Amino acid sequence: MMRRVLLVALVFAAPLAAQDAVPPAEYAYRQLPDARAEAEAHALMTTLRCLVCQGQSIADSDAALAGDMRSLVRQRIAAGETPDQVRAWLVDRYGDWVSYDPPLTPATWPLWAAPIALLGLGGWLAARKLRRKRSGTGDGE
């Protein structure tokens, strides 16, 4: 009985500390009415980095600034901007840091080159091993 009363009390307990004086931005937690625009905006939001939580995308974060950025992204997409334009607008202000989709630059080319080089190395090692097995020598292994 006591447990049930406590549970009911919990349901009505207001999370005082979590209450913000200002309501969240218009489109922070509200989707765009147009489903296609919303899908575009959401896909973009998952590739934009939250400025204050770092390591989370603005789609994942409950930080107030992330909410404001979501609202800004949705409003710009609704106004007819393409996701690439919105991303470029933010990169102009915060640098490549804000985007989870790093551009190809002299500093980032190893990101693309490394997997190809490693795959090549693996292929070469495997080919060597197989060739040795087929020839049956195995040089004493």
Added chain:
Amino acid sequence: MKRVLLWTPFALAALLLGLMLARLDAPHDETIASQWVDKPMPAFNLPPATDGIPGLAAADLATGEPHLVNIFASWCVPCRVEAPMLETLRARGVRVVGIAIRDTPKDVASFLSEYGNPYARIGSDVDSNVQIAIGSSGVPESFLVDGKGIVREQIQGVILESDVDRIVAKMKAMR
């Protein structure tokens, strides 16, 4: 040849471990600098943040006089520490204006009455639009804006007593 191949993975792993250890030891810097320095203030027109103090528009920053634009909020604890420094800057002739982030008129008024008002104008940026438009990522931050309305410097975090002389000199040199 065989021996070299055998040791290569260990060498690579050791190298990786070394890099990780070096990064562990390096000081951790989480600040994200604005890329908007040396660019003109974007167009904006913010309503007053509280009664009796005018709001802030981009046009107010292109009057021929340099301004210090302070991004703050009544809910921001470090901003309370910074308030006396802004007052010192104002007393030494720096034009200080504010942008209040996600704030209410009542809260701004009580913040000013408690910690002093160095601001000639305060714009209310309820959904951080202007803050994002100039590449600011937190409170407090200050932007030094020249007389033509061009951002010349971003100061992230609290302005300290040791920063005051340099800021006053820079603002005097800027027109």
